[in-house]
Each structure stands twice: as C-alpha cells, then as structure tokens.
Amino acid sequence: MNDDDIIIAIEERRFALAKRELDRKLKRFPTKSFYKAASAFCAFTMGDAVKATDDATALAKTIPSDPRTLKLLKTIFEGVGKQRDAIDVYANAVRKYPNAELLETWYDDSFMAFDTPLMLNSAKALYLFSKSSADYVSKFAMAQLIAGGSAEDISLAVLALHDCDLERDSHFYFLVGLLHSQLDEHSKVIALLNPYLPRNLDLTILYLDSLKKNLDWQDLFEECSRLIFEQNFDDYDSWKLLVTAAFKLGKPKDELASLITQSSRNALLATIYMNVTYGDDPLESIEAYYEAFKTKPCCFADLSAFELPEKFVQVLMNKRDLFKNHSKLTEEDIAEYRNLEVYCSQVKADPLQTSIESNLELSDFALRDIVQSLNTKVASPGLIKYVMCLESLSQKDPENFWFKSWLLNLYNMLGISPLVSANYKDLKIKMIQHDTISYKLSLDPSLANLKQLIDIYRFYLTSDAEVNHFLSKAKAEGLYTQIKDLYQFGQKLQFSLSKHLLIAKILKMSRMLNNDNYSYFVNIINTNKWKYLSDNFETFDNRDFEVDYNFQFKIARLELFAGEMSQTTKYVQLLYAKELLLSSNDEDLNLKLVKLFEKWLSQKSYRSTLSDLELQVLKIHLALFKVCKIAPTKDRTDQLNFLVKQLDFGKFKKSFLDQADPLSKRYRETITELVELKRNSRALCKESRVVSAVKQFKTDLRGFLEEDTPKKALKEIKTSFDKTHLGESFVEQQFKRIEDSLHTFDV
Amino acid sequence: MTSIKPFKMEDLFHLNTVNLDPFTENFNPLFYLSYLCDWPDLFFKSVEEDASSPTGHQISGYMMGKTEGSLLKKEWHTHITAVTVSRNYRRIHLASDLCSRLENITAVAPHETLFVDLFVKVTNTTARILYEKLGYSVYRRVVGYYGSTYPTDRNKLSDDDDAFDMRKSLPRDVDNETVRKNGEKVYVLPAEVAF
Incomplete structure (x- = not known):
C-alpha cells in the first residue's frame, strides 16, 4: 500500500487496514514525520480528538518540513478547532526551511481551501523567495486581485508585473489594469489600455470606468462615440457615459441630439437621460419612448428610472380609465393596459380589483392581487382559494413559472408537504438553483422526501470537485479575468449556508426514519465538529428571497419565509450541537458539547435564530442531555422535575397547536417537532418519572392526531367553497389532490 | 435600458x-x-x-x-x-x-x-422563424438529437426528437460554402455533427 492509499483508506474509514499499514510503516521508518502525521490523522478521523491533538502537537513542535505532513497537521488542527496552530504549521516550517516546494504547497493549499489571509501571506512569501520568477509574480498579483491586499503589496505586485515575462495578453492587461484601479491610479490604467486593441468586454468596461474616474471627458466622449456609432455597441451604460461626457465638455444639447439617430430602445432612453442631464423638459422624449414600447413588458421597468412629468402621468391615467371602461380590447390594448396597471402598482395608485374570471391575458393581475393580499394574514380558506386560482392559471399557461413558484409558496404556507415536493420538482429546479431555493422545501419526514434531500446534497459533492478543477486550471493558466469570480463562487458554494441547512434537515429526517444514511451525515459533522462549532465558523447565504417578487408587477417582499431568513450560521451550529449530542457516547465530548449548547441557548444571537417552539424544544433537549449524556450533576433533580413538567402535550397544544391553523406550515412543523421530541426523550431517558411523562405525551399526541383536524378543516372549506368560477369538476379534483396529500404522522 | x-x-x-x-x-x-x-x-x-x-x-x-x-x-x-x-x-x-x-x-x-450554428427542436417553429429573420437557414436535420436513445437509422424521423442544425455564414465564408438550400431534406445522425 503506498502512502496516498493509506490516506484514502483513512478517509474512507477503512481504519483496520490503514492502522495495520501504518504500524508496519512506523516500525520500518520510526522517524518519518508523514507516518506520524497519518497516524494522528487516523485517530482524528476515528473521533479520538484528544490523541489526535496530542500527537499532532508533539509532531508540530519538531517543525517538520514534509509538505504532506504539514497538510495533515493543518487538517487535524482545523478539525479540532485549533485555528492558531493550524496557521502556525506552515508559517513555522517556511521560516525554518524556506524552499520552493514548501512555499508552493502552502500557497496551493490555502488557495484551494479559500483561506484568504493565508493565501495572501503565502503568495507574498513565494514572491519574496524568488522575485524573478514569473510564476511567483503571477501568484502574488493574483492574490492581490482576489483579496485586495495592502496598498503597499498591490504596488509591489504592479511593479513586479511590469518587469516580469508573463505573456502580454488580455488577461495580463486586465490584471495590471485592475490593480492600478484598486490603487486609484486611473491615469495609469488609461495609459496601459489605450494602445491595447481590440479590447474585449472586460477591458472595455475597465477602460471606460477609468476615463470617467479620471474626469477624462474628451477621451471618454470619443471612446463612447466609437463604441456606439462605429462598433454598434448598443450598451446603455456607454450611452449614459456619452451623455455625461458631452455635458461635462459643455457640448450643446442639439449637437449631442443630432448624433442620436438610432431608434433603438437604448437610444430612446438615452434621449430621455440627455434631457434630464441637461435640465430640459423630458416630456417629448418620454412620449416618444412610450409610443414605441407601450405594449412591451419592459416599458415601466425602463421608465421607473425617471421622474415622469405630471402631464404625462395624467395622460396615462386617462388611458387607463378608457381601457377599464372598454369592453372589447385588442391584444395591443390589453398589453398596454397591463403596463398601465404595472405603473399604477409602482406608484401605489388605486389598484384594479380583478377576479378569477379575468381572461388569461390579464392573469398577471390576478397573481398581483393574490401576492398583495398576502401582506396581511390570510387564513387557510383564503389560501385554498388562491391555490385553486393559480392551479387554473398554471394549467392555461404552463410556461409561466411565476404561477408554479407561487403555488410552491402557497402549499408551503398550507403545510402540504407532498404538494410542496411535487411543485418543486415541477419547476424543474436543478443544480445551483437548489442552493438558492431549497429553503422552500419544508418537508415531512418520509423516505421519498429524504431521497429528494439527499439527491440535492449530491449536487454539492459533485460541484465542489468541478469548481476545484477549474479553479486550478484558471490559477495555472493565468485566467486573470475569471480568477476572482471563480474563487468567490467556489468559496460561496463550499461554505454555503443552504448546504449546512440541508445537512441538518437530512440528519433530522434520517434519524427520525431510522435510515441508514444517518451515519454518513453524522460522520460529516463529527469529523468537522470543532470547525463547525467554532466561533470562527462562517457561511455564505446564497438563498434567493427576492425571486418571487420580480414578476412584471414588482411587489415589496413579504415575510412568508421570515423563519427561514432568520436561520443563520448560528442556527446551524445549534442543530449540529444537538445532533452531535444525540449521536455521541463520549462523556468528555458530551460535557463540552452540553456546556456549549447551554451557553448558546442563553445568548440572544443564537436564540433569535429559533422559533418559539424550537427554543422550547431545544431547552427540553438540553435538560435531557444534562440528565442522560453526562455524569450526574448537582441540579439533576431540578432537571428531572423540569422534564416531567415540560413533557406535557397539553402545554404544547395550548401554546402552539391551538394557535395554529390546522392547514399551515406552523401546524405541521409543530407536529414534527413533537413527534421528534417524544422519540428522543424515550430513546435517551430511562428515569421512571420521565418515562411515564413520555408515555402520557405519546398517548395524548396520538389521540390528538387521530382527530385528524387538518382533514376536518379541509372538509369545512370544501363545503362552503364557491365553485362557480372555476368549474365544479376542476375544484373537486383539486380538493381531492389536497386531501390525498394530508397524511397522518406515525407516532 | x-x-x-x-x-x-x-x-x-x-x-x-x-x-x-x-x-x-x-x-x-x-x-x-x-x-x-x-x-x-x-x-x-x-x-x-x-x-x-x-x-x-x-x-x-x-x-x-x-x-x-x-x-x-x-x-x-x-x-x-x-x-x-x-x-x-x-x-x-x-x-x-x-x-x-x-x-x-x-x-x-x-x-x-466561417459560420454560426445552433440547434432548434423541429417543432419549435417560433424559434426557427426568429433565427430565419436573423439570416439563419436550416443546414440539416439531426435525427434523434433530443431523443433518450441513440438513433441508428437516419431516415427514421421524429418531430419530437429531431433538431434542425441552423447556420448563418459569416464574411470569411466568401462563397457561402457553409450553408445550403433545402437543408430540411438532409438527414444526419448526432455523431455526424460532433466537431
């Protein structure tokens, strides 16, 4: 077995084989640091943090120089939460043995681990090691581009770049130009890029930006003229710069206007911008734009950039009244009418009340009305009516994903997990979209739902490898126009909050279902526990809470997912601590975890990430952990009394279930929490008083669930539902679909 | 804007x-x-x-x-x-x-x-018209391009699975050699359009 295979065996948890090989190697090479480090790594992966830390610390003191040893030591120290020691591993080694291989490993490791401060340090160390190396100059400059080091280091990088023999391609010019720009040396950017032709889009944008910041109005005017009129680059930002430069140069407005001969959308909008910039009445130019684009969906999104003259607004209002009172509208009229309504919703003027019988062309109005009405609390009968309405609209216009997206939200609000799952699939949400939208997947525990969540997790596994491959490629090939974006993208994906929320959901669901996948995911958090539980643990929130408000009617975001929005890194840490305590039998570890868990539950910054119910349930878990997971403490009796008192279903019913609509996410989540609480209490605590309380809790919960309140509530809604607009068979079909999706829980 | x-x-x-x-x-x-x-x-x-x-x-x-x-x-x-x-x-x-x-x-x-090309579903008439307005024409029909199984017979047409390979020649193709008329009638298999 070679050295790499030993590490692979450890990572794949084939410990017996790995240990046998390591023992053999250590007998043969007792002083070789790599095998000592591998042995410590093996202990770390097996969960023996004390031995791993002791062995790694002892080895680190000898300041080994083998790059593979250093890599393992850094992993162990990071894993056990010794961040300072992790940093020192490389820093001490390069101080004692400054050689190229060591420095390069340090740089590569910190770069691929997205450890930005270390990446900056190692890049500078590499450059200082050999200032004449083009490769090291490239790495040093790239680090400044990505992380924006000190002004001194950026200047040093720029100087080094000018002297090195890197290929002078567009990537190189972009790198040098952007570093000059970071130093506010705009005239140097201009001098650099002026002769470089043809400039690609990255360089064009940088060049225009530098001309503007350098107040170089004449060159800016000429460059924009060349782009727009000679190269047909119909780019609104360039149009605006052209107008600004002309104004700053004191060119007469007529002279500028005579240049704008095009009738493109950008040209018409630039004419309005010109009038506004020159302080003239823009009415005529606004009318000209409106006449050309009044039936296009972009119309008022474009005009929202300008203050519309009162006279023009009056014309719009009169037109709207005409349309409102006109029974027969052409397709063009309907398109314009819809735009006028978009405008009215922008300025909050007298919204038109529509109903389900509006024709398909006005369906956006119905969606707008539904979304706006959700601004105030809507009970389940109202939500069911909206569901029917959107299901009908979605059938008629299946290409309009806004209907499906809002159906997903409504089923979420109603707590109908199978239809949440079905709509999520129906929207064909894939790949990176999971990272931005999976927060909407509030699912009941079931094997099918668990599979759906694990399938999403697979995306993260493959994407990490994909990003690493291309990040290495971009680094090696000097793709400077892409490197910062790739680095930041990789960082956001690797430390994605959504990924950790997903792991927490999978852990909970797989544990509740006694599913085999549980051990895989527990291993993930167990191996990285001190990293995840450390105060330095940070994640990136890539979730998209805006998407549902970007349909043609722009509406301010509602608080539909307020609970999810408050779930931050601290929320993940609380859930991970709970899962670790549930899975661990190590008393020393449990004691540390209980202390941490108790401290966090008393801190506002952690408590604010939880709902009232979650906080209450976690407090009970804390008592369970104190009683069952650590050596008896002096407050054990108090904890037992607390448990017996709190494990009272009637209390939960009164405080949470009676306050929730039976057809709501809150209701379903409460039931799930209570089922889980009952199971965890039973599994953890063997104290007779608590066992009796849990038994009663289970009986009461089961009795409550047998009443099947959600189905009764749905039946009541169905009885009084007005079926005339949507047709009886359609409504019946939808009610059946919902009813079939309301299943009871297995207590 | x-x-x-x-x-x-x-x-x-x-x-x-x-x-x-x-x-x-x-x-x-x-x-x-x-x-x-x-x-x-x-x-x-x-x-x-x-x-x-x-x-x-x-x-x-x-x-x-x-x-x-x-x-x-x-x-x-x-x-x-x-x-x-x-x-x-x-x-x-x-x-x-x-x-x-x-x-x-x-x-x-x-x-x-020499040219620009793209694939559109045979049934996607809207897209085909859009590209024709931009100067594209059908160069060939790729049989089974969107199908779930690999086709073996180039004459076994399926509107749901087939794609039109549309092309527009660029100035470097001075004699318009990379485009042709009646491309709808030229059938090829997906392997034949790989470069």
Whole structure:
C-alpha cells in the first residue's frame, strides 16, 4: 500500500487496514514525520480528538518540513478547532526551511481551501523567495486581485508585473489594469489600455470606468462615440457615459441630439437621460419612448428610472380609465393596459380589483392581487382559494413559472408537504438553483422526501470537485479575468449556508426514519465538529428571497419565509450541537458539547435564530442531555422535575397547536417537532418519572392526531367553497389532490 | 435600458428569474465553468438598471457561445450553446441583439469563424422563424438529437426528437460554402455533427 492509499483508506474509514499499514510503516521508518502525521490523522478521523491533538502537537513542535505532513497537521488542527496552530504549521516550517516546494504547497493549499489571509501571506512569501520568477509574480498579483491586499503589496505586485515575462495578453492587461484601479491610479490604467486593441468586454468596461474616474471627458466622449456609432455597441451604460461626457465638455444639447439617430430602445432612453442631464423638459422624449414600447413588458421597468412629468402621468391615467371602461380590447390594448396597471402598482395608485374570471391575458393581475393580499394574514380558506386560482392559471399557461413558484409558496404556507415536493420538482429546479431555493422545501419526514434531500446534497459533492478543477486550471493558466469570480463562487458554494441547512434537515429526517444514511451525515459533522462549532465558523447565504417578487408587477417582499431568513450560521451550529449530542457516547465530548449548547441557548444571537417552539424544544433537549449524556450533576433533580413538567402535550397544544391553523406550515412543523421530541426523550431517558411523562405525551399526541383536524378543516372549506368560477369538476379534483396529500404522522 | 457585461459564475446565484423558465436548461457548474475558462469573451449577459435590487441591476438574459471545428474541413465555426431572455424583457429583440453581438465578435480576429450554428427542436417553429429573420437557414436535420436513445437509422424521423442544425455564414465564408438550400431534406445522425 503506498502512502496516498493509506490516506484514502483513512478517509474512507477503512481504519483496520490503514492502522495495520501504518504500524508496519512506523516500525520500518520510526522517524518519518508523514507516518506520524497519518497516524494522528487516523485517530482524528476515528473521533479520538484528544490523541489526535496530542500527537499532532508533539509532531508540530519538531517543525517538520514534509509538505504532506504539514497538510495533515493543518487538517487535524482545523478539525479540532485549533485555528492558531493550524496557521502556525506552515508559517513555522517556511521560516525554518524556506524552499520552493514548501512555499508552493502552502500557497496551493490555502488557495484551494479559500483561506484568504493565508493565501495572501503565502503568495507574498513565494514572491519574496524568488522575485524573478514569473510564476511567483503571477501568484502574488493574483492574490492581490482576489483579496485586495495592502496598498503597499498591490504596488509591489504592479511593479513586479511590469518587469516580469508573463505573456502580454488580455488577461495580463486586465490584471495590471485592475490593480492600478484598486490603487486609484486611473491615469495609469488609461495609459496601459489605450494602445491595447481590440479590447474585449472586460477591458472595455475597465477602460471606460477609468476615463470617467479620471474626469477624462474628451477621451471618454470619443471612446463612447466609437463604441456606439462605429462598433454598434448598443450598451446603455456607454450611452449614459456619452451623455455625461458631452455635458461635462459643455457640448450643446442639439449637437449631442443630432448624433442620436438610432431608434433603438437604448437610444430612446438615452434621449430621455440627455434631457434630464441637461435640465430640459423630458416630456417629448418620454412620449416618444412610450409610443414605441407601450405594449412591451419592459416599458415601466425602463421608465421607473425617471421622474415622469405630471402631464404625462395624467395622460396615462386617462388611458387607463378608457381601457377599464372598454369592453372589447385588442391584444395591443390589453398589453398596454397591463403596463398601465404595472405603473399604477409602482406608484401605489388605486389598484384594479380583478377576479378569477379575468381572461388569461390579464392573469398577471390576478397573481398581483393574490401576492398583495398576502401582506396581511390570510387564513387557510383564503389560501385554498388562491391555490385553486393559480392551479387554473398554471394549467392555461404552463410556461409561466411565476404561477408554479407561487403555488410552491402557497402549499408551503398550507403545510402540504407532498404538494410542496411535487411543485418543486415541477419547476424543474436543478443544480445551483437548489442552493438558492431549497429553503422552500419544508418537508415531512418520509423516505421519498429524504431521497429528494439527499439527491440535492449530491449536487454539492459533485460541484465542489468541478469548481476545484477549474479553479486550478484558471490559477495555472493565468485566467486573470475569471480568477476572482471563480474563487468567490467556489468559496460561496463550499461554505454555503443552504448546504449546512440541508445537512441538518437530512440528519433530522434520517434519524427520525431510522435510515441508514444517518451515519454518513453524522460522520460529516463529527469529523468537522470543532470547525463547525467554532466561533470562527462562517457561511455564505446564497438563498434567493427576492425571486418571487420580480414578476412584471414588482411587489415589496413579504415575510412568508421570515423563519427561514432568520436561520443563520448560528442556527446551524445549534442543530449540529444537538445532533452531535444525540449521536455521541463520549462523556468528555458530551460535557463540552452540553456546556456549549447551554451557553448558546442563553445568548440572544443564537436564540433569535429559533422559533418559539424550537427554543422550547431545544431547552427540553438540553435538560435531557444534562440528565442522560453526562455524569450526574448537582441540579439533576431540578432537571428531572423540569422534564416531567415540560413533557406535557397539553402545554404544547395550548401554546402552539391551538394557535395554529390546522392547514399551515406552523401546524405541521409543530407536529414534527413533537413527534421528534417524544422519540428522543424515550430513546435517551430511562428515569421512571420521565418515562411515564413520555408515555402520557405519546398517548395524548396520538389521540390528538387521530382527530385528524387538518382533514376536518379541509372538509369545512370544501363545503362552503364557491365553485362557480372555476368549474365544479376542476375544484373537486383539486380538493381531492389536497386531501390525498394530508397524511397522518406515525407516532 | 440594456447594458452588456461579462457573465460571471456568481451570476448563477441571481439568475432565477431567467433560468426558472421551463425552456431554459440549467447545467451543472462544470458546464458554465468550462465555457468561462475556454471562451470567456463568448459568454456574456444583458443587465437592466434596477434601483431596488441590491446589485443595482437585474439580469435580463445571457448568451453562451463557443468556437470549434476544423478550418481545413471548412467547419471552423461559432456555436450558440444557449441564449435566453427573462419573461420581463421579451418582445424587444434582446435575444436577436445577443446573437448579433456574438456574430460580430467571432466574425473578426482572433476568432474569424466561417459560420454560426445552433440547434432548434423541429417543432419549435417560433424559434426557427426568429433565427430565419436573423439570416439563419436550416443546414440539416439531426435525427434523434433530443431523443433518450441513440438513433441508428437516419431516415427514421421524429418531430419530437429531431433538431434542425441552423447556420448563418459569416464574411470569411466568401462563397457561402457553409450553408445550403433545402437543408430540411438532409438527414444526419448526432455523431455526424460532433466537431
């Protein structure tokens, strides 16, 4: 077995084989640091943090120089939460043995681990090691581009770049130009890029930006003229710069206007911008734009950039009244009418009340009305009516994903997990979209739902490898126009909050279902526990809470997912601590975890990430952990009394279930929490008083669930539902679909 | 008020209003990454000013293109992999503008390709008409291009599975040798369109 295979065996948890090989190697090479480090790594992966830390610390003191040893030591120290020691591993080694291989490993490791401060340090160390190396100059400059080091280091990088023999391609010019720009040396950017032709889009944008910041109005005017009129680059930002430069140069407005001969959308909008910039009445130019684009969906999104003259607004209002009172509208009229309504919703003027019988062309109005009405609390009968309405609209216009997206939200609000799952699939949400939208997947525990969540997790596994491959490629090939974006993208994906929320959901669901996948995911958090539980643990929130408000009617975001929005890194840490305590039998570890868990539950910054119910349930878990997971403490009796008192279903019913609509996410989540609480209490605590309380809790919960309140509530809604607009068979079909999706829980 | 900017991987976090469209494909990161690293100039987006957005703009569409093929065999060309526009910015020729920009970039040095090509479903008449207006014509019918099983018979047509390979010649193809009339009647298998 070679050295790499030993590490692979450890990572794949084939410990017996790995240990046998390591023992053999250590007998043969007792002083070789790599095998000592591998042995410590093996202990770390097996969960023996004390031995791993002791062995790694002892080895680190000898300041080994083998790059593979250093890599393992850094992993162990990071894993056990010794961040300072992790940093020192490389820093001490390069101080004692400054050689190229060591420095390069340090740089590569910190770069691929997205450890930005270390990446900056190692890049500078590499450059200082050999200032004449083009490769090291490239790495040093790239680090400044990505992380924006000190002004001194950026200047040093720029100087080094000018002297090195890197290929002078567009990537190189972009790198040098952007570093000059970071130093506010705009005239140097201009001098650099002026002769470089043809400039690609990255360089064009940088060049225009530098001309503007350098107040170089004449060159800016000429460059924009060349782009727009000679190269047909119909780019609104360039149009605006052209107008600004002309104004700053004191060119007469007529002279500028005579240049704008095009009738493109950008040209018409630039004419309005010109009038506004020159302080003239823009009415005529606004009318000209409106006449050309009044039936296009972009119309008022474009005009929202300008203050519309009162006279023009009056014309719009009169037109709207005409349309409102006109029974027969052409397709063009309907398109314009819809735009006028978009405008009215922008300025909050007298919204038109529509109903389900509006024709398909006005369906956006119905969606707008539904979304706006959700601004105030809507009970389940109202939500069911909206569901029917959107299901009908979605059938008629299946290409309009806004209907499906809002159906997903409504089923979420109603707590109908199978239809949440079905709509999520129906929207064909894939790949990176999971990272931005999976927060909407509030699912009941079931094997099918668990599979759906694990399938999403697979995306993260493959994407990490994909990003690493291309990040290495971009680094090696000097793709400077892409490197910062790739680095930041990789960082956001690797430390994605959504990924950790997903792991927490999978852990909970797989544990509740006694599913085999549980051990895989527990291993993930167990191996990285001190990293995840450390105060330095940070994640990136890539979730998209805006998407549902970007349909043609722009509406301010509602608080539909307020609970999810408050779930931050601290929320993940609380859930991970709970899962670790549930899975661990190590008393020393449990004691540390209980202390941490108790401290966090008393801190506002952690408590604010939880709902009232979650906080209450976690407090009970804390008592369970104190009683069952650590050596008896002096407050054990108090904890037992607390448990017996709190494990009272009637209390939960009164405080949470009676306050929730039976057809709501809150209701379903409460039931799930209570089922889980009952199971965890039973599994953890063997104290007779608590066992009796849990038994009663289970009986009461089961009795409550047998009443099947959600189905009764749905039946009541169905009885009084007005079926005339949507047709009886359609409504019946939808009610059946919902009813079939309301299943009871297995207590 | 459309401006053109380079596409960035981080845009994928802000692309839902465009990519939730049922006809727009969502690829794995590998696919976007390979285009950004290999053909960065041919992957760009259109953005619209939006003061209410945290980024100050919203993405209205994007173009993903590449160059491939042998010049010797007269197959050196630009390929449109994906062009898509948000529902809120349709019917203003934005897709056409994105296509024209790609043509303009690749018609000249350093690319100087002979033609631009793309694939459309045989049944997607709307797209076919749009591309015909832009000067594209059907070069051949690729049998079973969108099918789930690999076809073996080039004469076994299926409107649901077949694609039209549409082309537009660029100035370098002086004699228009890379396009032809009645391409609808020329049937090929998917392996024959790989470069």
